[in-house]
Amino acid sequence: MGIIKTKGLVHDFIRRDEDDNVESITTALDHVDLDVKEGQFIAILGHNGSGKSTLAKHINALLSATEGTIWVDGMDVSKEENVIPVRKSAGMVFQNPDNQIIANIVEEDVAFGPENIGVPTEEIWERVEKSLGAVRMTKYRNHSPNKLSGGQKQRVAIAGVMAMEPKCIVFDEPTAMLDPNGRKDVLKAAHELNKTKGVTVLLITHYMEEVVDADYVYVMENGKIIMDGTPREIFSRVEELKAHRLDVPQMTLLAHELRQAGLPIPNGILTREELIEAIMKVK
Amino acid sequence: MIRDITIGQYYPADSLLHRLDPRVKLFTTVIYIIALFSFKGIVGLALITGFLYYVIKISKVPFRFMTRGLKAIIVLVVITSIFSLLGTPGDIVFWKWKSLQLTDAGIINAVLMTIRLVYLILGTSLMTLTTTPNQLTNGLETALAPLNKFHVPVHSIAMMMSIALRFIPILIEETDKIMKAQMARGADFENGNLIQKAKAMVPLLVPLFVSAFRRAEDLAMAMEARCYNGGEGRTKMKPLKYTQEDYNAYGIVIGFLVLVIIAANVVPFPQ
Numbered sequence: 356m357g358i359i360k361t362k363g364l365v366h367d368f369i370r371r372d373e374d375d376n377v378e379s380i381t382t383a384l385d386h387v388d389l390d391v392k393e394g395q396f397i398a399i400l401g402h403n404g405s406g407k408s409t410l411a412k413h414i415n416a417l418l419s420a421t422e423g424t425i426w427v428d429g430m431d432v433s434k435e436e437n438v439i440p441v442r443k444s445a446g447m448v449f450q451n452p453d454n455q456i457i458a459n460i461v462e463e464d465v466a467f468g469p470e471n472i473g474v475p476t477e478e479i480w481e482r483v484e485k486s487l488g489a490v491r492m493t494k495y496r497n498h499s500p501n502k503l504s505g506g507q508k509q510r511v512a513i514a515g516v517m518a519m520e521p522k523c524i525v526f527d528e529p530t531a532m533l534d535p536n537g538r539k540d541v542l543k544a545a546h547e548l549n550k551t552k553g554v555t556v557l558l559i560t561h562y563m564e565e566v567v568d569a570d571y572v573y574v575m576e577n578g579k580i581i582m583d584g585t586p587r588e589i590f591s592r593v594e595e596l597k598a599h600r601l602d603v604p605q606m607t608l609l610a611h612e613l614r615q616a617g618l619p620i621p622n623g624i625l626t627r628e629e630l631i632e633a634i635m636k637v638k
Numbered sequence: 639m640i641r642d643i644t645i646g647q648y649y650p651a652d653s654l655l656h657r658l659d660p661r662v663k664l665f666t667t668v669i670y671i672i673a674l675f676s677f678k679g680i681v682g683l684a685l686i687t688g689f690l691y692y693v694i695k696i697s698k699v700p701f702r703f704m705t706r707g708l709k710a711i712i713v714l715v716v717i718t719s720i721f722s723l724l725g726t727p728g729d730i731v732f733w734k735w736k737s738l739q740l741t742d743a744g745i746i747n748a749v750l751m752t753i754r755l756v757y758l759i760l761g762t763s764l765m766t767l768t769t770t771p772n773q774l775t776n777g778l779e780t781a782l783a784p785l786n787k788f789h790v791p792v793h794s795i796a797m798m799m800s801i802a803l804r805f806i807p808i809l810i811e812e813t814d815k816i817m818k819a820q821m822a823r824g825a826d827f828e829n830g831n832l833i834q835k836a837k838a839m840v841p842l843l844v845p846l847f848v849s850a851f852r853r854a855e856d857l858a859m860a861m862e863a864r865c866y867n868g869g870e871g872r873t874k875m876k877p878l879k880y881t882q883e884d885y886n887a888y889g890i891v892i893g894f895l896v897l898v899i900i901a902a903n904v905v906p907f908p909q
Contacts, residue, residue: 412859415863417859417862417863439865439867442862442863442864442865443865446863446864447860447863449856449859449860449863451853451856453808453853454853454856454857454860455856455857455860456804457801457804457857457860457861457864458772458800458804459771459772459800459803459804460772462875463772463875463876466875467861467864467866468864468865469873469875470872470873470874470875471864471865471866471867471872472865473871473872473873474873475873476873476874476875476876476877479873479874479875480875483875500804501804501807501808515864516864519864519865
C-alpha cells in the first residue's frame with residue numbers, strides 16, 4: 356500500500372435549512388480511488404469546484420468522508436485516535452499565505468508545529484534551523500511575517516510544515532495568490548524537498564506549467580478523477596483536455612498545432628528544449 | 639507602509655531591563671503599583687522617585703518615549719486633581735462656595751493624586767516599552783498558569799492575544815483597501831456630521847467582518863492541520879527560564895516594597 360490510498364471516497368456537502376431538512380447535496384468527491392507511492396511528486400489538476408481541495412482536506416483529516424476509506428501511511432483516517440498521527444505524517448500548505456502563519460516572528464511560527472506535537476526544546480531549535488535552511492529563509496528568522504512578500508511567507512509556511520518532519524506534504528494551490536517570482540521560489544522549494552528529503556509531495560493546482568515536472572498527474576472534474584498518467588501521457592491527449600476546458604502547456608500546444616499542420620512531430624512534448632530538438636529532426 | 643507599524647510601543651534596546659524575564663517585570667509592576675498607593679510621607683515618595691529614576695536610567699529608553707504615554711492621560715489627571723482639589727473637606731478652609739471648597743487636605747490630595755497617576759503611567763509604560771507583546775503574553779501565560787486549576791483557559795487566552803496581535807496590521811491594511819474600494823465607488827467617509835460619518839462606516843465594517851471571519855476559519859484549519867490541540871502536551875521553543883539577574887531583580891523589588899512600607903509607618907510625615 357502506498358503512503359496515501361483512497362478507496363471509493365465520497366464527500367457530500369449537505370446544506371440544511373432552519374428546520375434541519377436537507378436543502379441540497381453537493382457531491383464534492385465522487386468515488387475517488389488514489390494510490391500514491393512514497394517519494395513521488397504527484398500533481399492534481401482541476402478547475403475550481405472540481406473537488407481537489409476537498410480531497411486535500413481529507414488527506415489531513417480536516418474533513419471526514421461520507422463514504423469510502425482513506426489511508427495515510429497505513430492509518431485509517433476516519434478513526435478518532437489516528438487524527439493526530441495522520442496530521443503528523445501528512446502536512447499541509449494552504450493557499451493564502453497570510454492566513455496560515457500563526458506567530459509574530461518567523462522562527463516562532465516554524466516552531467508552532469513541533470511545539471504542538473511535544474518536541475523537546477533543543478530539538479525544536481534544530482528542526483527550525485534545518486527547515487528554514489531548506490527553504491532558504493534563515494536570513495529572515497527574526498522578522499515579522501507581515502514584512503515578508505507572499506512567496507517568502509509561503510516558504511515560511513512550508514518550513515513550518517517541514518519542521519514537523521512529515522512523510523508527505525499536500526500543497527493546496529500554494530501559488531494561486533503569488534506573483535511569478537514567488538511562484539517559482541515556492542515550486543522550487545517543493546521540488547527540492549521531494550528530491551533531497553524524499554518527502555512525498557501532492558501538488559494541487561490549476562496551472563498546467565506546474566504539473567510538467569511531476570511524476571504522476573491526476574485530473575479531476577466534478578469530484579471524479581477523469582484522467583491519470585504521467586505528464587507526458589496526459590498532455591499527449593490535447594483534444595481531450597480541451598474538451599474539459601483545461602489548458603495545455605504552451606509548448607505542448609504549439610507542438611500539437613504544428614503536428615496538425617502536417618509536421619511530423621511526436622506526441623507529448625512538454626518543454627521548449629524538447630520541441631527544439633523535435634523540430635531540428637524535421638527536414 | 640501600513641504594515642510597518644508596531645503594535646504596543648516596544649522600544650528595542652539592549653539593556654538589563656529588556657533582558658529580564660517578563661514575569662519579573664509583571665511582578666515588579668504589580669509591586670510598584672502597590673507601593674505607589676500605599677506610601678505615606680516624604681521619605682516614601684523619595685524612595686519611589688529614586689526607584690523610578692534608577693529603573694528608567696537602566697532601561698536605556700529615552701525619556702520622551704515615556705512622556706508620550708502621559709499625553710494621553712493628561713485630561714484624566716486634570717479632572718481627577720480638580721475634583722480632589724475642590725471636593726475634599728479639611729481643617730483649614732481657604733475658600734468656599736456651595737459644596738465646593740478649597741482646603742489644605744484638598745491641596746495635598748490633589749498633588750498626591752497627580753504624582754500617583756503620573757508615576758503610574760511612567761512605571762507601567764516602562765514595562766511595555768521594554769517587553770515585546772510576545773514576551774508579555776508568554777509571561778502572562780506562565781505567570782497565570784496556576785489559574786488553570788480553577789478552569790480559567792489561560793493558554794487559550796494567551797493564544798488569542800498573540801493571534802490578535804498578529805492580525806491587527808493585516809486587518810488595518812484590509813480596512814485601508816476596502817475604504818479605497820468604497821471611495822472609488824463614491825462612498826464618502828470624510829464629510830458630514832458625526833452620525834453621517836458613523837453611517838458611512840457601515841459599508842466598511844460589513845466586508846471587514848466577513849473577511850475577518852473567513853480568515854479566522856482559514857487560520858483555525860491551518861492550526862488544526864499543524865496538530866494544534868490546545869495547551870496540553872505542548873512544548874515551547876523559548877520556554878521562560880529564570881537567570882541570576884531575575885532572582886536579583888526579585889530581591890531588589892521586594893526590598894523596595896519593604897522599605898516603602900517601613901517608611902510609611904516610621905516617618906509618615908507630612909500626612
